[in-house]
Amino acid sequence: MKKLNLLLLTVLVSLSLTSCQDKKASSSNNSETTTSTENAIIVTEKNFPQAYTNLRFAKILEKTGGVNKFFTMPVPPSEPSKQFVVRMNRDTPYSVGVFDVSSGEVYVTVPETDQYVTVQIVDENHETQRMIYGSGRHKITAKTTHAFVIVRALEGEIRENLVVEAGSATPFQVKKWDMKSFKEVDERGNLDFSDGYDQSKAFGNKESGQTDYMNYVGAAGGWGGAMVEDNIYQTSQYLDANGKYEVTFKNPEAVYFWSATVYNGDGRMFNDGANISSATNPVQNADGTYTIRFGCTGEQNNIPILEGNKTGKFNILLRHYGPSKMVSNNEEGYNPMLSIKRID
Template sequence: MKKTILLAAAAAVTATVAHAESITVTEENFPQAYTNLRFAAIIEKAGGINTFLKMPVPSSDPAEQFVVRMNRDTAYSTSVFDVSSREVYITIPETDKYVTTQIIDENHETQRMIYGPGRYNITAKTDFAFVIVRTLDPDLRDNLVVEAPEPQEFIIQDWEEASFEEIEVKGNADFSDGYHQATAYSNVESGQTSYMNYVGAAGGWGGAMVLDNIYQTSPYFDADACYETTFVDPEAEYFWSATVYNADGYMFNDVANVSSEMDPEQNADGTFTLRFGCAGMPNNIPTVEGNTTGKFNVLMRHYGPSQMVSDGEYGYNMTQFIRKVE
């Protein structure tokens, strides 16, 4: 399926498609299918394995976004590494700004994030792993150092297209209806379940563990109205951000998020009010322009969640307070 992801024949690129019979995609193997295709696409964009791609700001065109529920909170560099040698190292240069390194293997299992500058040995359970560096220091990405042996060939499996798309749509809908982050974005040792791994991959491939980031998701709302939510400062260790997506899980406007890093207007009592579809009002994210689905929802991200957020204390989930403004 999706033959456009296949890599051109070039010396720097080491990936080929398997020529076996197409593999039917199920809930059980969807995380592996989606991950295999994402890895192939990343290798193509980067020009090879073990090569960092400095990701541009995600497009406002849903068709040009790499995966569902991308965001513009930080600058990114990504790569697929052959970690089978156990001799892969990445050096993150010095910075006083937020920077993390996350590792995701071929089964869509993830590890705790690595924080800050340093030289780190990159390992995973599988031969290949996706590495994403997130940072509030965009210039840092120009100075990432990779030490790695010559990579082996990456095999792109032939996933059956119709079953893939059917399972993807179902999983994305299940994600939007509610999922359990701790068992979706983690690893088997930390309690990840097969079903939640599937739902997490379909609804937000590459998510982080709850110890690092917490995601809070709203239900869907009709886009042609004004909504708002007022909430107390969640006191994230690093920062928080709220991003609006269409019914398919994609951003659709140049103004897609409000973040504590953007110095949003604060109320006199210290609370914040975010608005959705309320043109001309403070802290507003548009919901109609560019949205062809007629629906939207909001995903709140806590980077370094406070204990109140981690404990699920009342008042620390802004998505629960979104109401239509009459």
Template structure:
């Protein structure tokens, strides 16, 4: 019999426990994903951990290869991730693509927006696919993908539901997504640290603050990839779109008791633009939290004036009072025009306090 020296035994036990945690049994539900003895999350591993979190959350609700349709524009009490919006109706799915899979989108009324966005297990964002058709799904990593379908918000709930019900998934395998458990304390600590980096990135990079966050290793977007923004992007806006599909603007915090207005020319995006108001944590606090080029009233000269916390009589006003005492803005340019993508037009620099 081999005898282990008393001084060595504690070290060996620690090593064995660490090895056990490093090779924890994969789990297929969200309840088991966060574990005290799970893998320690680092900034480098956070994007994959958060994607596993989202995959398991959706899988718990809808299973695999089945759409979870949101029949209403995102309610304030149902926001699964930060910086959700009310720009579109959403449909989500976890799809096993290991043996081939596709998504089919039915016809939509002329001029109405619909897109399919695939997200890989390591939170690399593939370009969107638009309109009706059958779209094949392929990934560079893992066996599953998270699919986000966005459908035009100007459709009525009844019209949207009829279109959603005609969406379909074809997959040659239906194995559930599995992930190794992670340590929840380290996950939350890293998430908080990454979110805190965003103001500094905005100050440093200005209008290009979000460039490089949402890319794929399989196309031209990868040239703009940076590790720092990849990590921060997963924390501040998981599931964000590629720059070719959606250019984002994220503001710092404004005092919620001060009226602010933005005055700007219409950038004439191929789809539309939107502005959403969030609280300090990045969540909507009002079901009337956004305006878009589909809903805002233009000025007589075609420009737009948007008001934030300026009273019900102000043009295109969104209320900003909330428990956090501040608000911030998220601007989205859906299928951005060259004015936005090439010339660098941004809405946020036009936001000014009104005395």
């Protein structure tokens, strides 16, 4: 298995082990409107990033009503089946859209703000590029005809006043995918993701070192994840949701902020208190470290892991928005996912 790299966005995602119960949950939580037909495209590891991306674009267009429009995403619900993709988060409000970038003249203008705001682009092959930061008129480019654009902002009102300029509006073509093979490949990729993967090869582009296999695993486990230069994701393996856990770690000193989110066995949030963030002012220890607890009701910095979780297990994703050099260099004490301990 590939070495676990430093690994929120968005993310970013985890899923089923091989019990009958888990397979049933995965099937229901990852269902799509596209059904199997005689002429449907069989999904393999090779074309999975394109298949998942095509299906995600279709879902977005259902909300926007067409290309070159933003949809203001609501806060992700705690009901797993109603979440847009695996490993969503509540770290920032965001808006999304599918844009025709074939004209080479597409711009998104972000209103003035001194708060964190980024623009990320994901193309039809699940290749991404460095995020665009801050307010202003930003050019949107991609290798494919259409691209997904997500604007994340701590100041939620920013999303209501985005201005789009586009030189063309070619409709996006949704393909027919064989959903039986899709779900089988999706389940394998999600399992590989939770076992450990290389973020630098999963989220990026061919020029940055993205590989076909890691692109597949990244799409299955955290579709739309960011490059390591922008966000670093640190993920735990699956743990028994009937236990109590804690982890103490050094202050990550992120440029922007850090967050921790828990997910069920299908990579979905399941509780309104599923996350904690440095932006929410968690209690800090006297020595400057942080201790996060899981399943320790009534304790400081606690995240529920059982209430609402029907899969019997959970894992944790720690996101670093603007990672510090210590986190980027994987210095000792800066990857808490390696030192989680059970305390019950």
